[in-house]
Amino acid sequence: MYYYFSRKQPPGKYDTISLGKTPDSIVKKTKIFIADNPIEIFYRDSTWQNNDSTPLRTVLDGIRTDSMDKGYSERTIFLSYDNRQFYDMEIKKPDSLIAYDIHFELSARQDTLILIGTIDQKEKGVIRFSNPMVKMYHSFVLTYNNKLPDSLRNDSSKQTGVPQASKTITVLEN
Numbered sequence: 292m293y294y295y296f297s298r299k300q301p302p303g304k305y306d307t308i309s310l311g312k313t314p315d316s317i318v319k320k321t322k323i324f325i326a327d328n329p330i331e332i333f334y335r336d337s338t339w340q341n342n343d344s345t346p347l348r349t350v351l352d353g354i355r356t357d358s359m360d361k362g363y364s365e366r367t368i369f370l371s372y373d374n375r376q377f378y379d380m381e382i383k384k385p386d387s388l389i390a391y392d393i394h395f396e397l398s399a400r401q402d403t404l405i406l407i408g409t410i411d412q413k414e415k416g417v418i419r420f421s422n423p424m425v426k427m428y429h430s431f432v433l434t435y436n437n438k439l440p441d442s443l444r445n446d447s448s449k450q451t452g453v454p455q456a457s458k459t460i461t462v463l464e465n
Contacts (some may be wrong), residue, residue: 305358320373323351328365335430361390376424430464
């Protein structure tokens, strides 16, 4: 009997994503998409796409809780509200066997939404963050500069000592 109660539970099969303490009117207009280690993401006419024109997978679409498979090492989560504001978050796991609990809250402040969140990494601890969401345009490209191949990088910033931005948003159409 002691063995049964003292053994560790196997890790969960999925990462859970939830929206809490958020009004239903905001939840219904909120969507979460995921991409596996993207270099560029395109947004056009309310559609998120990889650079090969495949749509991003939808994880949360107007509901409070959902899950995604935990077997990844790097993934980017895109949270969008009413196709007007978005937030992107890169997740890098040291161990793909660990299931994370990701919790978001959205609160309206003046003309923007503030995203408050936590990532529960189980034994590794909890990460807390709070950031404003970014205005969306009709059509834009989000480029992750640190993931670009060396042949496409602009290294002129290294010569001047100015750090290069980790992300660039290029508006294609306003």
